[in-house]
Amino acid sequence: MLHRKKNCLNAPGTLEFHEGILWGDIFMGDSAPSSKPQQTVTLTDNATGRKFEFPVREGSIGPRVIDISKLYAETGMFTYDPGFTSTAACESAVTYIDGDKGILLHRGYSIKELAKKSDFLEVCYLLLHGELPNPEQKKEFVTIITRHTMVHEQMQFFFRGFRRDSHPMAVLVGTVGALAAFYHDSLDIDDPRQREIAAHRLIAKVPTLAALTYKYSIGQPFVYPRNELSFSENFLHMTFSVPTEPYKVNPILARAMDRIFILHADHEQNASTSTVRLAGSSRANPFACIASGIASLWGPAHGGANEAVLLMLNKIADKKNIPEYIKRSKDKNDSFRLMGFGHRVYKNYDPRAEIMRETCHEVLGELGIKNDPLLDIALELERIALQDPYFIEKKLYPNVDFYSGIILKAMGFPTSMFTVLFAVARTVGWVSQWKEMIEEPTQKIGRPRQLYTGSPERAFVPLDQRK
Numbered sequence: 406m407l408h409r410k411k412n413c414l415n416a417p418g419t420l421e422f423h424e425g426i427l428w429g430d431i432f433m434g435d436s437a438p439s440s441k442p443q444q445t446v447t448l449t450d451n452a453t454g455r456k457f458e459f460p461v462r463e464g465s466i467g468p469r470v471i472d473i474s475k476l477y478a479e480t481g482m483f484t485y486d487p488g489f490t491s492t493a494a495c496e497s498a499v500t501y502i503d504g505d506k507g508i509l510l511h512r513g514y515s516i517k518e519l520a521k522k523s524d525f526l527e528v529c530y531l532l533l534h535g536e537l538p539n540p541e542q543k544k545e546f547v548t549i550i551t552r553h554t555m556v557h558e559q560m561q562f563f564f565r566g567f568r569r570d571s572h573p574m575a576v577l578v579g580t581v582g583a584l585a586a587f588y589h590d591s592l593d594i595d596d597p598r599q600r601e602i603a604a605h606r607l608i609a610k611v612p613t614l615a616a617l618t619y620k621y622s623i624g625q626p627f628v629y630p631r632n633e634l635s636f637s638e639n640f641l642h643m644t645f646s647v648p649t650e651p652y653k654v655n656p657i658l659a660r661a662m663d664r665i666f667i668l669h670a671d672h673e674q675n676a677s678t679s680t681v682r683l684a685g686s687s688r689a690n691p692f693a694c695i696a697s698g699i700a701s702l703w704g705p706a707h708g709g710a711n712e713a714v715l716l717m718l719n720k721i722a723d724k725k726n727i728p729e730y731i732k733r734s735k736d737k738n739d740s741f742r743l744m745g746f747g748h749r750v751y752k753n754y755d756p757r758a759e760i761m762r763e764t765c766h767e768v769l770g771e772l773g774i775k776n777d778p779l780l781d782i783a784l785e786l787e788r789i790a791l792q793d794p795y796f797i798e799k800k801l802y803p804n805v806d807f808y809s810g811i812i813l814k815a816m817g818f819p820t821s822m823f824t825v826l827f828a829v830a831r832t833v834g835w836v837s838q839w840k841e842m843i844e845e846p847t848q849k850i851g852r853p854r855q856l857y858t859g860s861p862e863r864a865f866v867p868l869d870q871r872k
């Protein structure tokens with residue numbers, strides 16, 4: 406196995422063997438030692454005329470990066486990039502997005518192929534381990550996850566502390582963070598085995614906590630996981646079955662659920678994943694880190710958009726009102742935005758939205774829903790928006806959240822549960838990115854700086870002298 410200490414930039418170095426492991430610090434990435442000259446950029450400070458040179462690094466695909474880690478030490482200046490529109494905060498091999506071409510790859514496999522040919526637990530294995538599992542690895546992984554789906558019996562008592570009408574994301578943030586109060590044998594982030602067990606527990610138990618959250622909100626009894634069911638069948642069973650009668654999972658809906666989980670599994674360094682990475686950089690335990698990701702995902706600008714789309718479609722209520730809402734969404738003085746439209750990275754159609762739209766038609770067809778008024782409004786809204794110069798010029802297309810709510814509503818989920826389902830799926834992405842960060846040899850605590858615009862130092866004014 407070749408270990409590379411990622412601290413050299415295509416510089417000559419040495420290869421040594423330690424206990425059968427080949428250690429090298431000679432090159433970056435997966436290519437052989439590069440004979441290419443080190444690429445650099447030069448920055449000129451026009452105020453002083455001083456020139457500074459910074460290395461440029463190349464990934465396997467996608468934009469190159471300027472390594473500015475020494476910029477402050479050398480120039481006494483910070484970079485300024487609120488919202489991180491031009492900042493690569495880390496190196497990662499998990500997910501690649503090309504926003505202009507509408508490409509999404511997980512470990513090199515396209516989301517379209519994975520959604521059509523794979524299943525969610527197989528994608529979980531791929532995200533966690535970097536390769537698709539062979540039949541034996543898949544069988545073992547499915548068994549492990551299945552056997553971790555139960556939560557500690559005492560966790561049920563947490564729910565009684567919440568109001569029944571609590572927002573399910575408030576309950577999920579609390580109960581996922583509370584996993585750290587029970588699973589003390591998977592908190593040591595320096596132990597690879599404990600990291601792996603924590604990852605398995607999170608992938609397996611977040612769906613159970615999500616189903617318990619839903620059952621508690623409607624006053625129905627909790628349903629235990631069933632090991633003979635697949636991941637998505639089990640989730641639907643825990644959510645919709647009742648002890649008073651048999652519940653048969655509809656295979657079309659189970660497949661749709663599984664595909665929706667695949668579409669939401671990971672998405673590069675989005676807001677919630679960056680939150681998990683920053684929380685993890687302080688060496689917080691994995692359960693606390695995933696709880697921080699759930700909190701960030703809750704926002705309507707992020708994962709909360711699927712719930713916001715349904716609320717928006719209900720507010721529009723009729724196709725004749727669409728032009729008024731499109732007008733409002735362009736008005737800078739109006740806070741209204743077309744929820745489910747736009748994306749920081751995709752300046753083309755979100756590839757997930759296309760698959761979601763197909764799944765939407767499949768599910769509504771299977772459920773015999775001929776004309777769903779909300780779907781009619783959504784399709785008309787999409788048609789009009791995609792022809793509107795404002796949306797064309799700003800490259801605003803439907804994103805993953807635009808159609809998901811319509812499917813989930815048709816499947817019987819209340820709107821307030823939509824972002825919880827997003828969190829169930831994204832847990833594997835968060836935990837895969839957290840694991841990658843913790844295993845990064847140069848990993849350090851994240852600590853951004855600022856452009857200070859406050860008051861210079863001033864003397865304290867005693868109370869009796871203040872006006």
Ligand code: SDX
Nearest residue numbers: 672675706707708710734742743744745746747748749799
């Ligand atoms: C997710 O990052 C990820 O990968 C996220 C995600 C994942 O899988 O993790 O893909 C999941 O969060 C999808 C996005 C869900 N959010 C929504 O659907 C909410 C509605 N969308 C917007 O809030 C917005 O598009 C964002 C937040 C998604 C992106 O915002 P940006 O990149 O900061 O872009 P911006 O707000 O600067 O918008 C650029 C311009 C602005 O106009 P100008 O100031 O240039 O004149 O486009 C306008 C915005 O006003 N604009 C919109 C709009 N989105 C952007 N105008 C109307 N409706 C919209 N939805």
